[in-house]
Amino acid sequence: MDLLGERWTMLIVRELCLGPKRFKDLLDVLPAIGPNRLTSRLRSLEAAGVVRRGTLPPPAGVAVYELTERGEGLRGPLIELGRWGLGLPPSAxxxxxxxxxxxxxxxxxxxxxxxxxxxxxxxxxxxxxxxxxxxxxxxxxxxxxxxxxxxxxxxxxxxxxxxxxxxxxxxxxxxxxxxxxxxxxxxxxxxxxxxxxxxxxxxxxxxxxxxxx
CATH class of the missing domain: 3.30.1050.10 (SCP2 sterol-binding domain)
Known part of the structure; x- marks a missing residue:
């Protein structure tokens, strides 16, 4: 939880479960995070071996963030949380x-x-x-x-x-x-x-x- 419990961290991982994303892509889907906090969270995830920087193949050739093999291990728990969320009551x-x-x-x-x-x-x-x-x-x-x-x-x-x-x-x-x-x-x-x-x-x-x- 020291690593994953920070606000926004699991949402970043969630977005990367949908494939590699540019820094701008992550800001677009998580606009309230702000560039400074996004940079901080990505650095923490990189240091922990959850996320790495890569480059999309030509013709795109742009820098992206993507999940490592260790990061992929979070896919299952995240998907289970998503299914749990589908059953939230109307008052939630x-x-x-x-x-x-x-x-x-x-x-x-x-x-x-x-x-x-x-x-x-x-x-x-x-x-x-x-x-x-x-x-x-x-x-x-x-x-x-x-x-x-x-x-x-x-x-x-x-x-x-x-x-x-x-x-x-x-x-x-x-x-x-x-x-x-x-x-x-x-x-x-x-x-x-x-x-x-x-x-x-x-x-x-x-x-x-x-x-x-």
Whole structure:
């Protein structure tokens, strides 16, 4: 707790679970932290071997921060905390306006039964409200990452946060959302959207009651 209990530290790790980030990227998603405190927290995490500085491959070639192997060890506990948070009661001090689809996907993407991932190598790109993120499936694992897919995705969809939550948490089927026009498939087919959201299902967790949407 001496290392991880400082304010903002676990939120920085959470963001890096979604992939490498530039200093500016971290400031954008954590605007209240301020550059000085962000610098201090990153230095502490680097010194502890949780975070390292790297460079994205060409053509980007920009400096980023990313989790080390030791830092990756925090992914499981963080995801469990995220799932716990989905069950908070309506009286809890949670602002639905700050709910992010990429973090929901990060929490539920590890719930897919391993047997459903065997032999799959696919990328899904999701545009939810103002967010863009992608989900990669390879070698029996599913990963949620920030930003657009690095290559042409097998599936790309656009929807509102309300629709995303309704499909992920089992209030409606993806194919029904496609037919109603609430979910637009821009790459791939509706049947693939149905499979993608089946793999992204968090229905066993129950609907996030604090959202009210």
């Amino acid at each position: 001090e949670v602002d639905p306006a700050t709910t992010r689809a990429d973090l929901i996907a990060l929490s539920v993407s590890t719930l897919a039964p391993p047997e459903k991932l065997v032999g799959l190598k696919e990328i899904y790109e999701l545009h939810v409200g103002t967010e863009t993120f992608h989900v990669e499936i390879a070698e029996g694992r599913m990963w949620t990452k920030s930003g657009p897919a690095p290559v042409r995705p097998d599936l790309a969809v656009t929807c509102r946060l309300r629709t995303f939550l309704a499909v992920v948490f089992g209030r409606t089927r993806a194919i029904d959302a496609v037919e109603s026009g609430d979910l637009t498939v821009t790459v791939g087919a509706g049947e693939l959207a149905e499979r993608a959201f089946d793999l992204l299902s968090g229905s066993d967790l129950g609907y996030p009651v604090y959202l009210g949407v």
